[in-house]
Amino acid sequence: MDFNSFLTSLGTSFLIFVVLMLLFAWLSKKPGNAVVYYPNRILKGLDPVEGGSRTRNPFAWIHEAMSASEQDVISMSGFDTAVYFVFLGTVLGILVLSGIVLLPVLLPVSATSGKSTSATTSNGTFSELDKLSMGNIPEKSPRLWGNLLAVYWVSFVTYYLLWKAYKHVSGLRADALMTPELKPEQFAILVRDVPPVLKGQTKKEHVDSYFKTIYPEKFYRSMVVTDNKEVNKIWKELEGYKKKLARAEAIYAQSKATGKPEGARPTNKIGFLGLCGEKVDSIEYYNGKINELIPKLEEEQKVTLREKQLDAALVFFTNRVTAASAAQSLHAQMVDKWTVVDAPEPRQVIWTNLKIKFFQRQVRQYVVYVIVALAILFYMIPIGFISALTTLDNLKKLIPFIKPVVNVKALKTVLEAYLPQIALIVFLALLPKLLFFLSKAEGIPSLSHAVRAASGKYFYFTVLNVFIGVTVGGTLFTTLKTIEKNPNSTIDLLATGLPGNATFFLTYVALKFFVGYGLELSRIVPLIIYHLKRKYLCKTEAELKEAWCPGDLGYGTRFPGDMLVVTIVLCYSVIAPLIIPFGVVYFGLGWLILRNQALKVYVPAYESYGRMWPHMHTRILAALILYQVTMFGYFGAKKFFYAPLLIPLPILSLLFGYVCSKKFYRFFHDTALEVASHELKEIPNMDQIFRSYIPPSLRSEKSDDDQFEDALSQQVSRSGSFV
């Protein structure tokens, strides 16, 4: 890639960004689009825009995002989102503080050095930027002292800001957990591996008597987890028919309103996919189906509650401290029986995982780890190929018939600039679903935990495959002989491979923030989908709401992407300091645009009260250690005599990580009792807490909502005679 295609890449990216920004300013003003651009506010019952939307400055969102406090973010989007902003802010801080020192110091040092022809920051000829990189400093030059001290500066800035951030997030989490508002999950624990029932006892009696003995005063009641597969199926079918009925009624009302004859009642075919079979009156047909299913559902609910009990239960206490303490205590003499954890929020319980037994969970976990490791290893090969092949010259050789297309001057420049990056981005988009599925298969009981696990896997994948794969693989052909001779010298390889890929990552980061954040802010794709659905599909209010209902911020996949940028920028910060401004723009723009999205668009799917933070912390630290080790290798390659002075840094980082995890980590795993012992606003309504955990498919259709309890008490008192 030469300097021209680099500039083209940057220019095009910026152009796209500007276009998307203008689009956003224009589209977001239209009242009809409010549900796409302000769904979070609308769902919370607020005006889409404070003040009228007409007179509004199109860039007012920037001011609003800047001036929103952390408390605003928390109240609009929850603690997890606030923690994500702490992450963005911390990284931004690290890069800004690094840049303030590194840019004015290192750039002149490099630029005024005698020319060194041996090193280059790009695989092509790219001497304009080379001059500003560490490659321009000759070997053994005393000027390298500047670079060495820069590594120390970056490290200490990172330690300082990470420490501050961990303390801050710990405080946030404490605030969240001690709020006087009622949170059902603070009164419950999840019990798994309930041992076999004694003779003449139901499972519920078994659980009840066990916990009543231990907590005679604070035990409220238990809910034995049932196998809901069957009842869920019936319930889903019923809900489907209800929706269809509502839709048919809406169509009918519409047609009546437009003055069509009474006979134009909607009809449908009852055969395969509604495409064939007998034609029936929809309203009557769905009503009939619903009436048929309701008693079936009720019957199945009773059967489920009575006979399909699994070896897991939710146990409720009348007091937050007892629940918090119970979740941390060993209950049974055999550790694989009566295992307890914090109850997840009702909305994030993964019910189907609760029945999985202790050792099966361990086995599943290791099996998943092995699969992920294999996936990481075998994706390595295609990534290596992609980065080696997607230079135009190679492509032309491989696919000769694209030669005439590619030889058009303008097209060639664009293609050359984007090809490798696009390949990479598309490739990475395929992965998160698979990793989330694998994480769920581990037997994790809560959604947020599964997201964290998937996010971790994605992080390893990204850093190992994209960063290390591209770095080492990109220079694979040039260093093939070195590898063959000495396969152990990975650090050296990384150190020599890194500088050659600086411009690749420079454009990669730029593409990511200009195009990625542009698309994010303008919400072009959701907008188009919403308008299409509204026009051709949605008939009822509920359907319409479903069409615009926003998702989650999705930091589970966002975060590994960010971490890749952190890793890249840190590793290049001293080698090619010019990357720091790119990193600053990435995290600055991200902070700003996502703050807007968090305040106005996304609705959190769950709340884990910042449990993601320790992972974020550890991974920033891991990136830092990778950077320190790489720099040690690179200084070695520069034959700098004082390179060993860098050895204390990785040790210091490990020590820092150890101290942090000792001081802060356990509070992110367990609830501290001093936090749980804060007063509540009101006396908890235990019945309501209990009810919030009843899965929708088991909730009674009857208005008094008492069936669950009935069935349960029946089952307790009479199950012997019933079964």
Place this chain on the structure above:
Amino acid sequence: MDFNSFLTSLGTSFLIFVVLMLLFAWLSKKPGNAVVYYPNRILKGLDPVEGGSRTRNPFAWIHEAMSASEQDVISMSGFDTAVYFVFLGTVLGILVLSGIVLLPVLLPVSATSGKSTSATTSNGTFSELDKLSMGNIPEKSPRLWGNLLAVYWVSFVTYYLLWKAYKHVSGLRADALMTPELKPEQFAILVRDVPPVLKGQTKKEHVDSYFKTIYPEKFYRSMVVTDNKEVNKIWKELEGYKKKLARAEAIYAQSKATGKPEGARPTNKIGFLGLCGEKVDSIEYYNGKINELIPKLEEEQKVTLREKQLDAALVFFTNRVTAASAAQSLHAQMVDKWTVVDAPEPRQVIWTNLKIKFFQRQVRQYVVYVIVALAILFYMIPIGFISALTTLDNLKKLIPFIKPVVNVKALKTVLEAYLPQIALIVFLALLPKLLFFLSKAEGIPSLSHAVRAASGKYFYFTVLNVFIGVTVGGTLFTTLKTIEKNPNSTIDLLATGLPGNATFFLTYVALKFFVGYGLELSRIVPLIIYHLKRKYLCKTEAELKEAWCPGDLGYGTRFPGDMLVVTIVLCYSVIAPLIIPFGVVYFGLGWLILRNQALKVYVPAYESYGRMWPHMHTRILAALILYQVTMFGYFGAKKFFYAPLLIPLPILSLLFGYVCSKKFYRFFHDTALEVASHELKEIPNMDQIFRSYIPPSLRSEKSDDDQFEDALSQQVSRSGSFV
């Protein structure tokens, strides 16, 4: 060592054993020795011997030891001792079951093999035993299949018995913890790292209010730990004078009884060590001193309680479950504040360690680890020298003037048999004290924990230095060239080094059990010391009791010694199966003799309810893995084609260890709530529980024993005005 010196060694050991046994049978019958041979029974208020001691069969103790049940051991000597017997029994079982199969199978296989001159089980010429070892089987012979299967047999026997033992010990621990008897430590937790006190609050108020908020109903009261250095000093001085006074009075009474004139009151000099200075009347002098010290002690007690409070406290709850659960729960948001652990028994609290701060404990721990690692590394050198030098030939070369002595035929044989072993045993006797001191310096709060930590260090030391050191070092000169060329091949080295040292270890084990257990049973040394003290030193009853008062079983140092034997016997079990009977005798004799000692002699110093077991389990497993790895190496050295079939074994062992630790371990660290929730025999007398933790130096001299409480309540209510 030739065959003759081997037989001499065995014979001499056996002779010593027989003499000691006869001595024991004779001495233990004398009523005057009862306090040496039956102190545990006497202290428990039982008759020294059931039935009269005159008519008793001198070998009745064997029958009594055999027929004593585990419950008897527990009631006489506590759970920790019972667990030690589970360890002895398990190892004995492993060796017996292994021997039953290995001896009849492997010995004929080896004996009937064609002679192989390449291998030898001893460093000298020793062909009589060589014929029965694996070394006699030629390379690549299909007969090696037998040995390979034997490795599998030993491994599976070990897994089976270890599993059974772990389950059994877990049950024992549960029984111990759920007994309805009152145990003060079950109602208390130890709180450390109390954060700085808020203004206008005393430390006790601070602790009280913190725990009252969290446990409003179950909190009883707290005891802030104080710096007792000063008060302990005064108290010790006072106790010393009291003893001396009692002694002086006893002498005076004696002299009166023997009809000496009234004027012969005992006197002493008050100068340095009682050797110079003014001569005074002892009784008057000591009485004066005591009267002088009592008010001083009382004053110091008040000052200590009021002003020398440290950042640690014992917190008492009115309920076992709450205390057990509190000890496992995170209390503070910052994990390094308000850290909690189970309270140790009052008698095993290491008070001076309680004040050490969280991170200082971490630092101390690692510093100690480094020191121990260095100690292990640097002791390696002398051990290597010892085992290389202490062959007579080498000694003669080094110290030529011993030649005439050594050349006496009989002496030479004995010396040759014992020299290396004696060197080793003396050498090892120096270590435990140092390791215990180091473990205490880690900041561990309880004695039993410090003993466990010291025992672990001693184990590593023993196995690494004695076993591996002797094995590799003993053949150091012969394999020097191999090491120089390839320093990585440690497994190979071990595999080739092992067979050459079989006879060394054979005699080592025999010496250990014959002489070691002979001395143990006959208690010659304590007997002599007791009689000397009784005759020349003791004047009062208390002094006499102190003279015979038995120690602890001391399994902290016993166990690493046993583990060395386990490691040796396991590693040689297939190479030289003849070692198995030696191992069986070692553990059989040990079981029998120590059972007698546990029932009649030793008094446990503390009770940890079997917390040692997980360490024992892990270390037996570690010995097994070492054995499996070594065998893999040895089969490789034998060029046996199917040697890789042994690879699954270490993996299986790791898996087994993982499953065991997952299933059982946490219960040995924390108290399971289901166990703690068992009913008590009586309503706990909380005041008594609280009082049992008051250190003796702070206990009031006054009869009503209320001063501590007074001082405490004073300090709570009035400390502001006092200080």
